[in-house]
Amino acid sequence: MRKRIIYILLIIAPLLCVFASLFVGRYPLSLALVIKTLWGQIALVNYDIPDMYQTLVWDIRMPRAILGAMVGGCLAVSGASFQGLFRNPLVSSGILGVSSGAGFGAALAIILFHGNTSAVYIFAFAFALLAVLLSYLIGRVYNTTPTITLVLGGVVVSSIFSALISFAKYVADPYQQLPAIVFWLMGSLATARYHDILVAGVPMSIGIAGLLAIRWRVNVLSMGDREAHSLGVNLAVDKGIVIICASLATAGAVCVSGIIGWVGLVIPHICRMIVGNDNRVLIPASLSLGACFLVLVDNVGRIITGSEMPLGILTALIGGPFFVWLLKKTKGGGW
Amino acid sequence: MSILEVANASFSYERQSENIFEDISFKVGQGEIFCLLGPNGCGKSTLLDNILGINHLNEGDIRVMGKNTRTLKNGQIARYIAYVPQSHERTFPYQVIDIVKMGRAAYTGRFSSPSAEDKEIAKEALDLVGLRHLRHRPYTQLSGGEGQLVMIARALAQKTPVIVMDEPTAHLDFKHEMVVMETIVKLVKTTNLTVVMATHFPNHTFYLENNGIKTTVALMHNKHFLEVGNPTRVLNEHNMRTLYNVNTKLMTCPLDTSTELKQLVPVSTLRGLNKEEWNADV
Numbered sequence: 001m002r003k004r005i006i007y008i009l010l011i012i013a014p015l016l017c018v019f020a021s022l023f024v025g026r027y028p029l030s031l032a033l034v035i036k037t038l039w040g041q042i043a044l045v046n047y048d049i050p051d052m053y054q055t056l057v058w059d060i061r062m063p064r065a066i067l068g069a070m071v072g073g074c075l076a077v078s079g080a081s082f083q084g085l086f087r088n089p090l091v092s093s094g095i096l097g098v099s100s101g102a103g104f105g106a107a108l109a110i111i112l113f114h115g116n117t118s119a120v121y122i123f124a125f126a127f128a129l130l131a132v133l134l135s136y137l138i139g140r141v142y143n144t145t146p147t148i149t150l151v152l153g154g155v156v157v158s159s160i161f162s163a164l165i166s167f168a169k170y171v172a173d174p175y176q177q178l179p180a181i182v183f184w185l186m187g188s189l190a191t192a193r194y195h196d197i198l199v200a201g202v203p204m205s206i207g208i209a210g211l212l213a214i215r216w217r218v219n220v221l222s223m224g225d226r227e228a229h230s231l232g233v234n235l236a237v238d239k240g241i242v243i244i245c246a247s248l249a250t251a252g253a254v255c256v257s258g259i260i261g262w263v264g265l266v267i268p269h270i271c272r273m274i275v276g277n278d279n280r281v282l283i284p285a286s287l288s289l290g291a292c293f294l295v296l297v298d299n300v301g302r303i304i305t306g307s308e309m310p311l312g313i314l315t316a317l318i319g320g321p322f323f324v325w326l327l328k329k330t331k332g333g334g335w
Numbered sequence: 336m337s338i339l340e341v342a343n344a345s346f347s348y349e350r351q352s353e354n355i356f357e358d359i360s361f362k363v364g365q366g367e368i369f370c371l372l373g374p375n376g377c378g379k380s381t382l383l384d385n386i387l388g389i390n391h392l393n394e395g396d397i398r399v400m401g402k403n404t405r406t407l408k409n410g411q412i413a414r415y416i417a418y419v420p421q422s423h424e425r426t427f428p429y430q431v432i433d434i435v436k437m438g439r440a441a442y443t444g445r446f447s448s449p450s451a452e453d454k455e456i457a458k459e460a461l462d463l464v465g466l467r468h469l470r471h472r473p474y475t476q477l478s479g480g481e482g483q484l485v486m487i488a489r490a491l492a493q494k495t496p497v498i499v500m501d502e503p504t505a506h507l508d509f510k511h512e513m514v515v516m517e518t519i520v521k522l523v524k525t526t527n528l529t530v531v532m533a534t535h536f537p538n539h540t541f542y543l544e545n546n547g548i549k550t551t552v553a554l555m556h557n558k559h560f561l562e563v564g565n566p567t568r569v570l571n572e573h574n575m576r577t578l579y580n581v582n583t584k585l586m587t588c589p590l591d592t593s594t595e596l597k598q599l600v601p602v603s604t605l606r607g608l609n610k611e612e613w614n615a616d617v
Contacts, residue, residue, distance in 0.1 A: 216448040232413025232441030277427040
């Protein structure tokens with residue numbers, strides 16, 4: 001019974017957050033107006049709502065909130081899965097170099113194609129996956145990929161791509177390209193439209209679905225290679241599935257949102273304190289809470305300043321104190 | 336019929352490098368305990384790894400219930416042989432019951448979770464080691480001895496005819512060493528389990544023998560078995576000197592009317608405390 005309530009909450013919470021965010025922004029909207037707009041769009045009824053509100057609710061705030069929810073969910077779920085796979089609570093979704101790879105891809109596209117949006121997406125996504133592939137190949141010794149060399153591979157690849165990002169900034173045109181690179185690296189959902197959801201939604205959905213499906217195996221993998229092997233796990237296949245899915249989800253998220261730190265590291269820990277460490281519950285909980293968190297933080301960013309505050313800054317500024325509060329309240333939840 | 340059979344087994348980590356062990360053969364029957372004894376680094380754990388299918392023999396065969404483990408997939412081996420590690424690094428505070436349920440991985444599809452039946456099996460396994468009351472506790476909060484019993488319960492949940500244990504009483508205190516040994520005896524007697532165990536304590540094998548379990552000891556020395564047999568025959572002062580370079584005394588005293596307690600008591604290393612001989616090879 002308690003389980004069922006938790007699951008229902010996990011599904012409803014992100015929907016509520018998305019709905020709430022339709023009201024938030026520079027133009028306050030009434031409940032009636034928002035509901036009429038939504039119903040008008042869904043049931044194709046004409047309520048004579050001014051075009052501006054129509055656009056604001058349906059074409060700007062709605063896709064932004066949905067994309068925010070998806071990105072937040074992806075980062076948190078990948079982070080939780082990687083923490084289990086690498087048996088290390090300090091690991092985040094970027095451990096295998098996804099974020100720095102994507103960052104370099106985006107910077108490269110901004111320089112080469114003057115910030116053409118599609119080019120940025122494609123380059124960010126491709127380099128994100130390239131980074132993971134390189135980490136995997138570096139970590140592969142003696143025909144197996146022990147966890148420790150995989151992590152080392154990720155560290156090496158991350159630092160190489162970080163250096164390349166710095167190099168890109170160094171050679172970029174300081175008036176147009178450099179600010180664009182810097183803003184991209186700080187993360188934003190401001191430009192989100194439906195086609196972003198459609199394009200990036202494919203890898204994100206595949207990744208999430210895979211991780212949700214294999215989530216109990218993540219428990220077993222977190223016993224370490226030796227024990228997982230003797231428990232009957234095919235390490236190469238199962239590890240491969242987790243890495244591919246988590247990388248697809250993260251790469252899909254990062255290529256449309258830029259680099260948003262913190263979510264992939266700390267949301268899983270907040271969930272560990274609330275629902276425990278069993279990945280069967282932890283991974284869905286991370287999906288839900290990551291989605292809520294990013295949508296809410298994005299709303300705060302729209303309210304507090306006239307111009308948009310980059311997401312990467314706010315996630316840590318808001319999430320940090322919340323994490324400390326929860327740590328004190330739950331006394332660490334078994335750590 | 337023997338449950339586990341190792342025949343002419345040789346292994347080295349890489350083709351050209353020196354063998355860790357060579358031409359080792361033994362058989363273990365149902366309800367028996369086979370104890371590997373030998374100094375650190377003699378290859379006990381490597382031999383166990385080969386039995387578990389973590390490493391693969393260069394030469395020879397390992398058969399479990401008549402099936403060659405070379406032809407079995409990992410998930411199949413895990414239905415025949417379970418493993419109790421020497422020390423388990425606890426990372427995430429899973430509940431005890433969740434740890435034991437992981438023993439069902441070999442019976443659970445990649446994309447599914449343990450069923451209600453698996454949960455019952457896990458609870459029964461916890462009953463067998465007497466830890467059912469701790470099942471909802473985070474296993475990171477258990478003592479070393481309780482933690483080791485959880486590992487044994489997980490292996491039991493795997494429902495295998497054979498359990499491989501790598502020094503199951505390492506790092507345990509005086510009492511919990513005894514608790515784990517008693518648990519092993521109880522399990523072998525009640526479930527007719529077969530155990531292959533590496534140990535550093537020769538006296539453990541006397542303990543098993545005294546409790547009426549068919550116990551075989553193999554002394555691992557210079558890549559081969561120095562001697563294989565029951566504890567009373569194999570564990571003597573001469574063999575201890577060869578195996579460990581330690582002088583021992585075999586003490587006996589009557590425990591009750593029918594059994595005699597035997598203990599090998601270490602007296603000194605061969606070089607002893609004599610300072611001049613410290614540099615001499617031991």
